[in-house]
Amino acid sequence: xxxxxxxxxxxxxxxxxxxxxxxxxxxxxxxxxxxxxxxxxxxxxxxxxxxxxxxxxxxxxxxxxxxxxxxxxxxxxxxxxxxxxxxxxxxxxxxxxxxxxxxxxxxxxxxxxxxxxxxxxxxxxxxxxxxxxxxxxxxxxxxxxxxxxxxxxxxxxxxxxxxxxxxxxxxxxxxxxxxxxxxxxxxxxxxxxxxxxxxxxxxxxxxxxxxxxxxxxxxxxxxxxxxxxxxxxxxxxxxxxxxxxxxxxxxxxxxxxxxxxxxxxxxxxxxxxxxxxxxxxxxxxxxx
Amino acid sequence: xxxxxxxxxxxxxxxxxxxxxxxxxxxxxxxxxxxxxxxxxxxxxxxxxxxxxxxxxxxxxxxxxxxxxxxxxxxxxxxxxxxxxxxxxxxxxxxxxxxxxxxxxxxxxxxxxxxxxxxxxxxxxxxxxxxxxxxxxxxxxxxxxxxxxxxxxxxxxxxxxxxxxxxxxxxxxxxxxxxxxxxxxxxxxxxxxxxxxxxxxxxxxxxxxxxxxxxxxxxxxxxxxxxxxxxxxxxxxxxxxxxxxxxxxxxxxxxxx
Amino acid sequence: xxxxxxxxxxxxxxxxxxxxxxxxxxxxxxxxxxxxxxxxxxxxxxxxxxxxxxxxxxxxxxxxxxxxxxxxxxxxxxxxxxxxxxxxxxxxxxxxxxxxxxxxxxxxxxxxxxxxxxxxxxxxxxxxxxxxxxxxxxxxxxxxxxxxxxxxxxxxxxxxxxxxxxxxxxxxxxxxxxxxxxxxxxxxxxxxxxxxxxxxxxxxxxxxxxxxxxxxxxxxxxxxxxxxxxxxxxxxxxxxxxxxxxxxxxxxxxxxxxxxxxxxxxxxxxxxxxxxxxxxxxxxxxxxxxxxxxxxxxxxxxxxxxxxxxxxxxxxxxxxxxxxxxxxxxxxxxxxxxxxx
Numbered sequence: 041x042x043x044x045x046x047x048x049x050x051x052x053x054x055x056x057x058x059x060x061x062x063x064x065x066x067x068x069x070x071x072x073x074x075x076x077x078x079x080x081x082x083x084x085x086x087x088x089x090x091x092x093x094x095x096x097x098x099x100x101x102x103x104x105x106x107x108x109x110x111x112x113x114x115x116x117x118x119x120x121x122x123x124x125x126x127x128x129x130x131x132x133x134x135x136x137x138x139x140x141x142x143x144x145x146x147x148x149x150x151x152x153x154x155x156x157x158x159x160x161x162x163x164x165x166x167x168x169x170x171x172x173x174x175x176x177x178x179x180x181x182x183x184x185x186x187x188x189x190x191x192x193x194x195x196x197x198x199x200x201x202x203x204x205x206x207x208x209x210x211x212x213x214x215x216x217x218x219x220x221x222x223x224x225x226x227x228x229x230x231x232x233x234x235x236x237x238x239x240x241x242x243x244x245x246x247x248x249x250x251x252x253x254x255x256x257x258x259x260x261x262x263x264x265x266x267x268x269x270x271x272x273x274x275x276x277x278x279x280x281x282x283x284x285x286x287x288x289x290x291x292x293x294x295x296x297x298x299x300x301x302x303x304x305x306x307x308x309x310x311x312x313x314x315x316x317x318x319x320x321x322x323x324x325x326x327x328x
Numbered sequence: 329x330x331x332x333x334x335x336x337x338x339x340x341x342x343x344x345x346x347x348x349x350x351x352x353x354x355x356x357x358x359x360x361x362x363x364x365x366x367x368x369x370x371x372x373x374x375x376x377x378x379x380x381x382x383x384x385x386x387x388x389x390x391x392x393x394x395x396x397x398x399x400x401x402x403x404x405x406x407x408x409x410x411x412x413x414x415x416x417x418x419x420x421x422x423x424x425x426x427x428x429x430x431x432x433x434x435x436x437x438x439x440x441x442x443x444x445x446x447x448x449x450x451x452x453x454x455x456x457x458x459x460x461x462x463x464x465x466x467x468x469x470x471x472x473x474x475x476x477x478x479x480x481x482x483x484x485x486x487x488x489x490x491x492x493x494x495x496x497x498x499x500x501x502x503x504x505x506x507x508x509x510x511x512x513x514x515x516x517x518x519x520x521x522x523x524x525x526x527x528x529x530x531x532x533x534x535x536x537x538x539x540x541x542x543x544x545x546x547x548x549x550x551x552x553x554x555x556x557x558x559x560x561x562x563x564x565x566x567x568x569x570x571x572x573x574x575x576x577x578x579x580x581x582x583x584x585x
Numbered sequence: 586x587x588x589x590x591x592x593x594x595x596x597x598x599x600x601x602x603x604x605x606x607x608x609x610x611x612x613x614x615x616x617x618x619x620x621x622x623x624x625x626x627x628x629x630x631x632x633x634x635x636x637x638x639x640x641x642x643x644x645x646x647x648x649x650x651x652x653x654x655x656x657x658x659x660x661x662x663x664x665x666x667x668x669x670x671x672x673x674x675x676x677x678x679x680x681x682x683x684x685x686x687x688x689x690x691x692x693x694x695x696x697x698x699x700x701x702x703x704x705x706x707x708x709x710x711x712x713x714x715x716x717x718x719x720x721x722x723x724x725x726x727x728x729x730x731x732x733x734x735x736x737x738x739x740x741x742x743x744x745x746x747x748x749x750x751x752x753x754x755x756x757x758x759x760x761x762x763x764x765x766x767x768x769x770x771x772x773x774x775x776x777x778x779x780x781x782x783x784x785x786x787x788x789x790x791x792x793x794x795x796x797x798x799x800x801x802x803x804x805x806x807x808x809x810x811x812x813x814x815x816x817x818x819x820x821x822x823x824x825x826x827x828x829x830x831x832x833x834x835x836x837x838x839x840x841x842x843x844x845x846x847x848x849x850x851x852x853x854x855x856x857x858x859x860x861x862x863x864x865x866x867x868x869x870x871x872x873x874x875x876x877x878x879x880x881x882x883x884x885x886x887x888x889x890x891x892x893x894x895x896x897x898x899x900x901x902x903x904x905x906x907x908x909x910x911x912x913x914x915x916x917x918x919x920x921x922x923x924x925x926x
Contacts (some may be wrong), residue, residue: 165849
């Protein structure tokens with residue numbers, strides 16, 4: 041068969057294209073492997089260096105001064121729980137309400153500005169939120185406080201929760217709403233009792249992921265909740281938290297504190313991974 | 329009108345196509361003569377699109393899909409082990425149901441995209457080929473003054489002719505067309521039918537269509553597919569006047585489909 | 586909003602004094618946007634009001650953040666004026682503050698991160714969406730998203746005790762020996778510094794870039810890829826001409842979002858940047874970023890002017906991330922539109 045000159049030219053060039061193809065495809069493989077490797081490296085170190093520091097006293101005791109053996113992060117663990125709980129009660133209600141507004145009244149004029157503001161709020165660095173809360177709460181109250189820390193974390197939760205809530209409510213088919221409205225049920229009741237209640241599993245997922253995210257937040261707590269070496273959990277007192285404690289210990293020059301920092305990091309990472317894994321599995325199951 | 333002495337360009341033997349475990353094309357023997365237009369007709373879901381996508385090894389790109397049997401392009405078996413699908417597709421071009429110019433590129437870049445892939449950089453050659461291909465695709469006069477505008481600025485019919493030009497530019501001996509006019513208005517359709525009759529001087533065409541009038545207007549041979557099988561294959565004039573198979577007769581007379 | 590009213594006599598626009606239109610317009614705004622709910626039952630009206638209030642509160646919150654940041658930084662703005670942005674002395678003891686070193690540190694580390702994470706992130710997205718078998722894509726995608734879930738402080742811990750020692754003892758001495766004649770790679774090898782921060786930031790923004798880019802690639806219809814396959818493109822060429830070319834603006838948007846995240850990232854950087862507000866050419870030298878200087882000094886700042894200067898750094902950071910994200914949204918939005926066309 042006679043081949044055209046054009047085809048012959050293409051045939052001659054083809055080996056180079058094949059080589060380029062193979063080279064580039066392998067770099068794509070490598071880039072994915074690289075990222076997974078680093079994840080593995082970080083996780084492996086956290087486990088390796090964290091396990092030696094874990095003990096019952098780590099979970100149950102207060103920090104000890106430098107030089108003394110033992111001591112733990114019990115107050116920081118409880119403090120983190122308290123901060124996250126308070127932040128959630130602010131962030132969930134607020135965030136879900138914004139999500140409801142965006143999904144149910146999303147075609148109003150104001151809604152696009154709200155959506156945009158939510159996205160921008162999501163991108164505000166958390167340290168800036170910290171400065172903001174410092175100015176509005178810490179300075180007037182003249183004390184670092186649990187309240188300030190919780191507000192900072194709560195504000196961080198709002199955009200994440202609002203966005204997932206909006207997405208999830210929008211997945212609810214229109215005829216559910218119409219069925220309710222056709223029965224003469226007031227719209228607000230339809231929204232709350234049909235739309236929101238029916239979407240609670242999905243909203244919960246979004247909420248849990250937001251909680252997992254703020255549980256590891258450190259920057260906005262540095263000068264709102266500050267830190268505390270004692271059993272103090274009052275709303276208007278500084279409070280210890282796991283991430284801040286990890287940070288404080290990590291940048292200290294003491295070997296035994298470093299060990300404690302790794303142990304704290306291990307707990308934090310396990311918590312975050314467990315939550316992500318569970319929600320992912322649940323989501324996958326429900327979508328099947 | 330039909331030249332019986334013309335050589336065979338494309339020939340399939342026992343061609344089967346699967347989607348996972350589903351057999352979509354059930355062993356088809358099929359011949360295409362050079363410089364002819366062969367139409368493939370049949371009701372939707374009869375496997376005609378799947379069949380034509382096996383001819384340039386596009387079918388296997390769908391996840392889970394595979395093909396069996398042999399397809400010969402002149403003296404080469406395109407399903408041979410040492411055959412590279414990329415080089416198969418350089419010789420067997422394809423135009424799709426939905427016009428699919430590359431959205432990030434200008435009209436000119438679209439036409440020469442295939443040549444550039446082949447490694448041709450010479451500007452004068454690219455420009456000559458672009459003009460020739462666009463002329464063959466009956467589009468040159470409409471776009472010669474805006475070659476460097478985005479391809480997406482063209483109308484649907486123009487975009488489809490641009491896709492034809494883009495395929496003609498790599499000078500394939502065979503051109504496959506998968507319902508190329510089904511998304512177009514009647515005027516655009518007739519333009520494309522005209523150009524098919526023009527370009528068959530240079531290229532052998534296999535066209536899938538659900539429009540029997542179109543098959544009658546443009547093709548020399550017609551194949552009728554039903555449920556993944558080739559029911560009848562003949563010269564178009566015979567097929568539409570004296571079909572041999574009962575099912576063909578029913579289909580071409582509009583009894584079902 | 587209606588800033589102008591028309592004079593009844595001359596029918597020419599006259600400006601209303603600032604204070605009046607502000608209050609007047611806020612009232613109009615509330616009436617128009619929060620209370621307007623024609624022909625509804627009381628329950629519905631009330632619910633709509635609450636929902637709108639929640640929505641409006643987000644806008645208000647964003648505005649309040651801006652207002653309070655400006656308020657808190659007023660002393661610094663008054664004292665240093667614009668020179669704050671381009672002078673390079675950051676000295677809490679003498680109470681002289683110029684933000685250039687921290688702006689410089691932020692830009693260098695963020696762009697270094699973007700430089701590394703950009704190609705890798707886009708590569709991962711291509712791998713996940715175009716190359717990997719479905720199961721591999723699901724598992725790898727999940728693992729890469731887990732990378733995004735690791736708290737910043739843990740990255741910082743890893744940075745201090747694993748990455749920085751490795752850089753100090755192995756990588757940097759070798760680089761300084763071979764490429765040390767270039768100012769960018771001058772010694773000495775500290776370990777901590779801009780280079781370490783850039784690496785950690787890259788690790789942190791890879792998932793951001795790859796997941797957004799992946800979503801963009803998903804919007805490209807299959808027939809675009811088939812066009813390139815049918816033209817005789819190799820796997821890579823198909824990706825290049827049908828996927829990458831078509832999503833250029835979306836990819837830029839994803840890169841911008843990654844950059845935005847890198848700019849504001851605090852803890853990990855604070856722990857490995859070396860905390861020295863200086864402008865040195867070498868990537869291996871310690872530095873300070875906008876976020877890290879706030880994290881390091883805000884809780885311990887004693888003088889008002891020091892606090893104000895830090896707040897102003899926060900204001901600049903807010904402004905920069907705001908602009909970057911704004912640009913990113915526009916790019917991604919434009920991409921969405923051109924796909925629909």
